[in-house]
Amino acid sequence: xxxxxxxxxxxxxxxxxxxxxxxxxxxxxxxxxxxxxxxxxxxxxxxxxxxxxxxxxxxxxxxxxxxxxxxxxxxxxxxxxxxxxxxxxxxxxxxxxxxxxxxxxxxxxxxxxxxxxxxxxxxxxxxxxxxxxxxxxxxxxxxxxxxxxxxxxxxxxxxxxxxxxxxxxxxxxxxxxxxxxxxxxxxxxxxxxxxxxxxxxxxxxxxxxxxxxxxxxxxxxxxxxxxxxxxxxxxxxxxxxxxxxxxxxxxxxxxxxxxxxxxxxxxxxxxxxxxxxxxxxxxxxxxxxxxxxxxxxxxxxxxxxxxxxxxxxxxxxxxxxxxxx
Ligand SMILES: [Zn+2]
Numbered sequence: 146x147x148x149x150x151x152x153x154x155x156x157x158x159x160x161x162x163x164x165x166x167x168x169x170x171x172x173x174x175x176x177x178x179x180x181x182x183x184x185x186x187x188x189x190x191x192x193x194x195x196x197x198x199x200x201x202x203x204x205x206x207x208x209x210x211x212x213x214x215x216x217x218x219x220x221x222x223x224x225x226x227x228x229x230x231x232x233x234x235x236x237x238x239x240x241x242x243x244x245x246x247x248x249x250x251x252x253x254x255x256x257x258x259x260x261x262x263x264x265x266x267x268x269x270x271x272x273x274x275x276x277x278x279x280x281x282x283x284x285x286x287x288x289x290x291x292x293x294x295x296x297x298x299x300x301x302x303x304x305x306x307x308x309x310x311x312x313x314x315x316x317x318x319x320x321x322x323x324x325x326x327x328x329x330x331x332x333x334x335x336x337x338x339x340x341x342x343x344x345x346x347x348x349x350x351x352x353x354x355x356x357x358x359x360x361x362x363x364x365x366x367x368x369x370x371x372x373x374x375x376x377x378x379x380x381x382x383x384x385x386x387x388x389x390x391x392x393x394x395x396x397x398x399x400x401x402x403x404x405x406x407x408x409x410x411x412x413x414x415x416x417x418x419x420x421x422x423x424x425x426x427x428x429x430x431x432x433x434x435x436x437x438x439x440x441x442x443x444x445x446x447x448x449x450x451x452x453x454x455x456x457x458x459x460x461x462x463x464x465x466x467x468x469x470x
Contacts, residue, residue: 147236152178152186152313153199159239159317160188164195168241168320173305175219178313179229179236183207187225189216194241223285228309231292235309237316242305243324245331249273250300254378256327259341264326265350268298268308268319269361276302295360298323330378339379 156176163169163176174194177187188194189201204213207230209222219225225238249256256271258264272291277284288307291299298308298319308319333339342350354361 147180150199153202155313156186156202157197157199159313160194160197162317163241168243169194174241175221177225177238187218187222190219220280223282227285228292236311237313238309239316239320240307241320243320245327246306246324249327250302250304253302257378259347261326262350264322266354267322271298271300271323272296273300273302295362
């Protein structure tokens with residue numbers, strides 16, 4: 146069994162890393178660890194994770210009831226316990242709101258796969274669990290289907306991310322890997338393009354994953370919903386052929402790109418016709434009548450302008466009536 150005091154110190158250390166990297170604001174986020182024998186350590190509620198001390202760490206039982214420590218336990222303990230009960234080999238859970246990853250959770254846009262090798266190996270597919278009120282049993286259970294599909298890192302719609310592993314450090318690493326990845330994706334979108342790794346290279350990564358003993362539904366021939374990789378996100382990329390690549394007859398194309406592999410020109414590339422895509426919330430497409438994101442943005446800008454003008458006119462009228470005669 147783990148040395149309880151040492152684990153408490155490690156929880157404080159991980160909390161500081163989460164805070165220093167900007168994954169948690171104010172008192173956000175929580176961390177937990179399975180001690181064994183139906184006992185779990187967890188962070189207290191209402192405390193910045195950047196300033197934890199070992200005496201603040203609470204002890205809870207299998208039902209989340211506090212059985213040790215004087216600081217009240219996190220209100221999110223049910224989320225953590227759901228993971229511990231579902232996955233007996235998991236000992237540590239970290240929950241935070243890392244901003245780049247949370248942006249995808251807020252947008253309801255799946256994180257695309259098949260882009261960075263480390264991400265493929267260490268975390269794999271990152272699903273988005275449906276939104277529910279934080280702290281509730283329903284909220285805790287939103288992640289169940291994904292735990293059963295071997296996800297170690299899950300986005301929580303309109304909220305944040307949760308990651309788990311055998312050790313506290315590895316659970317935390319998943320959050321760090323995910324947020325860095327999402328940041329790179331957002332930067333790549335600004336640069337204007339992204340290339341996904343082709344099947345043979347993905348297979349090589351899966352072979353490495355098997356050798357390292359890291360589970361992935363693809364190793365059993367299982368389905369990963371976003372295997373193709375976050376199509377909604379990728380559709381926003383440039384329509385133009387990447388310089389140095391082989392364009393098709395319309396000037397689009399991904400070209401060879403990767404040494405010793407067949408050209409990707411001719412593989413699906415976002416086109417003008419498919420560029421407009423519906424908003425997606427927690428994996429569900431909203432009705433097309435809501436309009437595209439750009440149409441919505443334009444409409445909102447127009448509404449803001451009208452509102453501003455109404456305010457200016459109202460201020461003038463009030464000013465005229467209120468002015469001394
Ligand atoms: Zn949270």
